[in-house]
Amino acid sequence: MINKSLKYIGVLLLAYTLNACNEQRMSSSSETTTPVWLSEVGKRDIRELTTTTGTAKAAKTVEVKSETNGKYELMINPKTKRPYKLGDIVEEGAVIIKLNNKEHENTVSLPTKKMQVDIAKKEWEGQKAVFEKGGATEKDVLNAESSYIQAQSALESAYTDLAKLTIKAPFKGAIVNLPYFTPNVEIASGETMVGLMDYSHMYMEIALPENTIDKVKVGQKVLVTNYNIKSDTLSGLVTQLSPAINEDTRTYTGFITINNPELKLRPGMFAKGEIITLQKDSVIVIPKDIVNSRRGGNRIVYTIEQNRAMEKIITTGISDDRFIEVESGLNQGDKIVVKGYEFLRNRGKVKIMK
Known part of the structure; x- marks a missing residue:
């Protein structure tokens, strides 16, 4: 009777054991395997932006206006051999427009001003020579010098007046405004002639x-x-x-x-x-989008051990639009999941694709 009972208990234990093993095999075979792609952790420079x-806007901009009247003449661009036009790059001091006005030129009388400077200079030098010989007073020399300075000043004013007949570029730049005028049309003082930008x-x-x-x-x-x-x-x-x-x-x-x-x-x-x-130069960085946040503020990435996903807590630093610095938690050469991480859980089974 006892032997029969023992045999019955043994059969029950064997059946239970076989059933447990079968359930374990079914559970193991039904566990989801997630395909993942890996990348090696490296170093690079990173900037926080x-x-x-x-x-x-242009650093320099100007509109040049006419300072006197005259007949309009648009000059030829020496680079293109054509009249200046919008978009042309002009050098500093280049004459873009001339205003022809003979009456103004005659009033300025530049040749006369030059002659007066020469005469005044010779007179001053002559007075100095005579003074050294005792034939002139110091006052005579000073008066002659004053006349020479006045003649020079008058010549400079003449050059300034004549310069009003030429519209020059005050700096190197591009023509951004060039109002159209018919050639030889009379231009009044104060008209906008050209706009330049550097x-x-x-x-x-x-x-x-x-x-x-x-x-x-x-x-x-x-x-x-x-x-x-x-x-x-x-x-x-x-x-x-x-x-x-x-x-x-x-x-x-x-x-x-x-x-x-x-x-x-x-x-x-x-x-x-x-x-x-x-x-920061040559620091450990990883793609910004693979970093997951957990409750408590922890930031994690996944590494792989024995075909299982393992959470790695990392400390991060600065970031740009693509990468983020890893201050601790990873070393250069570590392999981390860069694709397929969205479906992972800690210790989940994976299949390495790359």
Whole structure:
């Protein structure tokens, strides 16, 4: 009787054991395996940027007006061998327009002024020679010198008056305004003749949010782009910052200067400026979008051990639009999940694809 009972108990235990093993195998086979792609942790330079926008303006701009009347004559551009036109680059001092006025030239009488200077100079030198021999007084010499100075002054005034008949470029720049006048038409004094801009150097007024006031500093470098010149990044510099916050917008004003040597950025264009507020060289960085946040403020990424996803708590530093610095928690050469991380859980089973 006892033997039968023992045999019955043994059969029950064996059946239970077989059933448990079968359930474990079924549970193991039903666990989801997530495909993941890995990348090796490396080092690179990273910059923390503060982004702002504004309208780019030329550093120098001027409208030259006529200072006297005369008949209009548009000059020939020596570079193109054609009359000056909008968009032409002119050198400093280049004559763009002439106003022909013979009456004005005769009134100025430049040849007479030159002759009077020569006469006054010779008279002064003659008086000095006579004075040395005792034939003239010191007063005679001083009067002769005064006459020479007055003659020089009159000549300079004559040159200034004649210069009013020529419209010159006060600096190297592009013609941005050139009102049309019929050749030989009489131009009155005070007419706008030409507008010039030098936009090889530009500036941009910006408005920055108040939470950046401790980060943005005068002298910081700026990366400047425009949607029309995406492939080219221009260099700039923060030159001025207001200490006052606008109560309505909660922003403060600043100015950025922009180097534009190839004239790719045009006056009036809308531009984006990325101010480099902090830069670190050769630090551990990872893609910004693979970092997950957990309750309690922990930030994690996934590594793989024995085909299992393992959470790694990391401490992060500065970031840009793509990467984030890892201050602790990872080492150079570690392999982390960069694709498929969205579906992972700690110790979840994975299949490495790459």
